[in-house]
Structure formats: C-alpha cells, structure tokens
C-alpha cells in the first residue's frame with residue numbers, strides 16, 4: 001500500500017524511529033532493526049540536519065538488509081535524496097521565514113526527487129521552541145514557534161493544509177529538552193484534517209502515549225532509542241495502546 005494511504009487511513013496511532021546516518025553502525029543497526037520489526041514499528045525515518053560523512057546510501061542499504069519495514073527519507077538538506085528508500089518527506093519549513101527552506105532548496109532538488117521514483121510526502125514542517133538550541137533550529141536559521149503559543153501553531157498548520165500540504169510535522173528538534181506540549185498537539189489536531197506527525201524530545205513510553213492521546217497520528221523517536229534500544233518495544237506498546 002502507498003505510504004501516504006497507510007499514514008492517513010490507519011485508525012491506530014503509528015510509530016516511526018529516526019535513524020541518523022551518522023550513527024549507522026552495522027552491529028547496532030542489526031539489533032535495532034530486529035527489535036523494530038519485532039515491535040511492529042511502522043516506519044524507519046532516515047536523515048539528519050547535518051551529515052558530516054557520506055553515509056546515507058550505506059545506511060539505507062544496511063537497514064534494507066536487516067528489515068522489510070518501510071524507509072522514509074527525512075532530509076536535512078537537498079543532498080539527502082536516495083532512490084533506495086520508499087518515500088521522502090518533502091519538507092517546507094512553514095514555521096520559519098527562510099525562503100530557501102520554504103521553496104528554494106526544493107527547486108534544486110525537484111528533478112532529483114522526480115528521477116528517484118520515491119513516493120512524495122508533501123509536508124508542512126514546523127519547528128517548535130524546545131528549551132534548548134537544537135541542530136535543526138541552528139541549521140534552519142529560523143525562529144521556532146514559541147512553545148506556549150498554540151494559536152500560532154494552529155494558524156500555521158491550517159495555512160499549510162490550505163496550501164495543499166499533505167502532512168503536518170511538528171518537531172521540537174532532535175534531543176529537545178521539552179517535547180511539543182499536549183495542549184499544542186490537541187489544538188492543532190482539532191483544526192486540521194490531514195495527518196499530524198510529532199517528534200523531538202519524546203523519551204519515554206509515557207511521553208509517547210501523551211502525544212498520541214493528545215492527537216498525534218504518528219510519533220517520531222530518535223535520540224531516546226539511540227541511547228536505549230530496548231525502549232523501542234515499550235514505546236511501540238504505548239503508541240498502540242493510545
């Protein structure tokens with residue numbers, strides 16, 4: 001089934017793990033992918049805000065050799081396009097006012113994305129203030145939406161949907177001190193009809209449950225499972241029970 005169809009039509013909450021190609025080691029990945037398949041994780045997101053080494057291709061091949069789960073690119077730059085994945089989040093950073101990340105980089109990447117044959121997931125990407133400066137925030141050169149300003153998040157997400165974007169992704173950034181608040185998730189979810197993805201700073205099964213119960217359709221966890229792979233199972237159970 002097409003990935004967008006799966007994200008948008010499935011009634012249960014969904015769970016994606018985020019793999020940073022910089023930390024993609026064979027022995028770790030083998031264990032991680034075995035746990036992810038066992039825990040019925042829904043998607044493997046691959047990408048990073050800053051890739052210092054050229055490991056993306058190798059990393060995707062490694063993931064592919066260890067699991068049949070769907071691989072979705074979560075690109076930190078226009079250079080992270082790779083036809084060996086299944087789909088790509090084409091992100092427009094609608095919380096910011098950096099024209100390069102709203103449309104500029106997309107113009108450069110468009111022919112490569114088209115040639116890759118990847119399923120395209122047009123995504124309104126929103127960075128939410130998280131209590132610390134994350135790599136995503138620094139690299140984007142934008143101001144995040146203040147974490148208490150639910151109204152700004154709601155209007156931004158509504159505008160993204162009106163522009164035809166198919167997903168809204170609210171991200172506190174990898175390693176965020178505070179995840180996106182339940183109140184902001186709830187308010188945004190009540191005002192859009194496209195799927196809502198939430199990530200950044202979700203570290204425990206309780207936090208995953210809270211985000212899903214508030215209205216996230218799909219949550220993304222990276223740092224916490226990098227630190228403790230066993231969390232995959234517990235978070236997956238929490239997501240499915242929400």
Ligand code: 1GP
Pocket residue numbers: 018136171172173174175176198199200201202220221222223224
């Ligand atoms: C970041 O949403 C992802 O873009 C995941 O964040 O690494 O904090 O889980 P964490």
